[in-house]
Amino acid sequence: MAVGGALFRHRGWMPVPLALGALIPEPAFRWPALACLLVGEGIRLWAVGHIGRRSRTRGAEVGSLVDSGPYAMLRNPLYVGNTFLWAAVGGFAWPAALVLVPAIGLHYAFIVRWEESNLLAQIGAPYADYCTRVSRWLPRTAPSGGRWSAREAFRSERGTFAVIALAGALLAARWYLSR
16 A cells, blocks of 8 residues: 555656657657557546546545546546556557556556545545446446536646657657758
8 A cells, every 4th residue: 555655646757758758769659659649648638627636636635526527437537548648658669568568557556556445435435336336447338427627627737748748849859850
């Protein structure tokens, strides 16, 4: 649990390799990687638009249970979105994917175990019921309505957008200099 809590508090550094992936001389799977990047960030925007800025907290405090939008389909849509972002890194740096995929799986296993324990302790029975209805990783149902806030989503994702922009600028500079 201590490992999961520590990883949770420092998860803000996770997008940095996306920018570093742009430094790879010849990306192996440029277009599939770009597709993974767009899908991953799309999932993240959808999820953050429902959960709000509390998705960026580093502490153990939780708000009310969110079970609308992607949270009606699976309990960890932000981590699923992140997994697509990591798949993008793997596409830009193919051999690295052999290390990234198992490492990210282990990383999220620790975090999710800690988060679920924390949510159960703070929310109790409503969260336990939610866990019986909603899958941890794979969607079982269609999304439900709920309130989605574009303002919250884009505000929360500023850091991720900055990393994506930096990676794009590095790729464009590399392409321009190689001509």
